[in-house]
Amino acid sequence: MGGGAIVAATETVITQPAAGEFFAFSSICTHQGCPVSQVTAEHIICPCHSSHYDTRTGEPVSGPANQALAPRTVTVTETEVEYS
């Protein structure tokens, strides 16, 4: 369970580590600026040099990145997911 979505147009990654639990971050890797490409229940993954970020905090957990993804606010209603 868990995962997320990457919205390339707004450079945002929205994560849902567990049902009903949402977080949003910039999708631009803090290492060298590649867009992240994959979201699992636990990790946001950059394809360029394999940095992995925590889906709840955006903090790097492995790979060369040493700064967190910039947080964004996310609001979830019954029908929409809004972020800024």
Ligand code: FES
């Ligand atoms: S640019 Fe993302 S790991 Fe290097």
